[in-house]
Amino acid sequence: MKIFTLLRVSGRRRGAWLHDGVRRLVTSASALKVCVVGGGPAGFYTAQGLIKARQDMEVDIYERLPVPFGLVRFGVAPDHPEVKNVISTFTQTAQHTRCSFYGSVNVGQDVTVEELQHAYHAVVLSYGAEGNRRMGVPGEDLAGVYSAKDFVGWYNGLPANSQLSPNLDSDTAVILGHGNVALDVARLLLSPVDILKKTDITQNALDALAESRVRRVLLVGRRGPIQVACSVKELREMVNLPGTRPEMVTAEFEGVAEALKEVPRPRKRLTELMLKTALETPGEKEQERRRKATRVWCLRFFRSPLAVLPSPDDPNRVASIRLAVNRLEGSGEGARAVPTGEVEDVNCGLIITSIGYKSLPIDSSVPFDPRKAIVPNSMGRVQQAAGLYCSGWLKTGPTGVIATTMNNSFDTARTLLEDIDSGTLDVSAAKSGSQGIGALFEKRGVKPVTFSDWEKIDKEETKRGQAKGKPREKLLDVEEMLRVART
Missing domain, CATH: 3.50.50.60 (FAD/NAD(P)-binding domain)
Structure with missing residues (x-):
């Protein structure tokens, strides 16, 4: 009987199949490449919906901070730990062989939305409301x-x-x-x-x-x-x-x-x-x-x-x-x-x-409604911007609980998938995905934090918390986060 094993390589999704001892890269030129901007609940739920729906879908999540999970980490009250249980689901998504997390990337500064659109078949904006x-x-x-x-x-x-x-x-x-x-x-x-x-x-x-x-x-x-x-x-x-x-x-x-x-x-x-x-x-x-x-x-x-x-x-x-x-x-x-x-x-x-x-505009190329403080959209499709989508509070305004955001994000994932199936979204050309963006980062001196890097931060926070009888003691300084991540 032939045995197929999926390996995770260098903390990234570039997995490999072992078939009769022969290593073969999963990533192919024909893969559908989508990037999600924002590593909070909306971003992770959108990525989950896309990855589960198609075996040829690869999703990269870009997050401004070195740490993932957005408002689950920074918004949920400390005395509501049960609400944070969704982090285990998000972790499964981030560790999926067809998903990669890149923290410490400021979209709009380190890389433009137009550059992301050039490298991916679709871009989903899910960066929430930080105003x-x-x-x-x-x-x-x-x-x-x-x-x-x-x-x-x-x-x-x-x-x-x-x-x-x-x-x-x-x-x-x-x-x-x-x-x-x-x-x-x-x-x-x-x-x-x-x-x-x-x-x-x-x-x-x-x-x-x-x-x-x-x-x-x-x-x-x-x-x-x-x-x-x-x-x-x-x-x-x-x-x-x-x-x-x-x-x-x-x-x-x-x-x-x-x-x-x-x-x-x-x-x-x-x-x-x-x-x-x-x-x-x-x-x-x-x-x-x-x-x-x-x-x-x-x-x-x-x-x-x-x-x-x-x-x-x-x-x-x-x-x-x-x-x-x-x-x-x-x-x-x-x-x-x-x-x-x-x-x-x-x-x-x-x-x-x-x-x-309230949400804030991220890039001059992205339509934005300053009165409603959202990206104008129809079912997650950004108006007058082919290949650009949005989910979460950026799509609807700051309303509802995490379950609301989950449904909202799954809806955007379905919209994107429908556009692929109908031909509305052109996926015929091969895209470079994170490989192309990685080359830009190399030139610009941008060093993303991978999910395995985040796990070092997570381990350090847990250790500091245990010393005080707490579940974790969060690192408060971005530079300290980066030092721990890159140790």
Whole structure:
């Protein structure tokens, strides 16, 4: 019986078949070559969808940082390790013989999108949303005001945010937004340090939170309880968070119980939990727990930011936020917040804006809609750009959870495959793929980090974490990552 064995060579997909002792390279001129720009969930799911669909498909993933996994590594809350289990799936994709990962490659600078298009049959842009949406109000640049994206990046070890050093000296923090990220930030601010020190939170964030004086967190939203964007799981975690108690304004739930008849089941469960938390008298055990609580959180509704107000002692630092009081026009998901003319000032020394991430243009050759902050596309096909596709938040805007991104990315993979089958995407000419791009990198002094290089970083982080009783201690500096990867 003939035995065929697939080998991985030099940490790359250029595998080889062993047939009767004769070595033969898998890669052929007829292979379909696709590159994916962005090594986060969208990029890996797109690559997975393509590789599984066709045996003649080779996919290269290019990532700006030396480390893969994007928001799974840098966005998921440290106390949600189960969400990070998808990393094992992404690792299987990266280690597939027809997939290669190239980190520390800045597309748009190290290599242009047009150069990638020349080397590959198709290019899929999946680089996510690394910009911040701004409030657009006076004072938002004062010290003590942070975007949730940057704050999350700080406690999750994103190199760009590792030096953030947020001021946690005030009693009250205001978070603008009612989405899952807003609740993640609130939970991290109020969690007992004993819980956090068993997670992969960065040591500098853990040290800062251990000294934090924040005891009260207000989560402020412009609309009402029926419109909150968080999941019931996230809200339940807040309700049950040790050492904390909720303080709701009962008047803000007027008429909500009656409106429940019209809402879908997931929304109904979420709203019922809010109503129970805000209006029902808890049982004796829960009352006792709340009495002992030293920290407080509150969902506030019908409020929009008007201005961030400075401290009289330090005009560069935040002292309070002025909120417009709103009423709703319409009902359900489509209800609009309309200012009543009434305002309210809230004293606080920390403001975190969780009003959305946004994608940024990567290359002047790629169409971009600055208003929607997406690449204009139809089912993932970039408009007026043959052979160019997009997936993830760059395709839809920053919405949904990892499962949403998975489906979105598989859809883009299907679109690309349909275009191959229909002849819309011309794959008749041979393409050089990473071989051609590698020659450009050679000339330009670009040294990509392979997946086996990343595994050295992973091993070092795990070792440092074990020494502290944590799953990992992330490297925060890109240069240090590169040193470890190339050791």
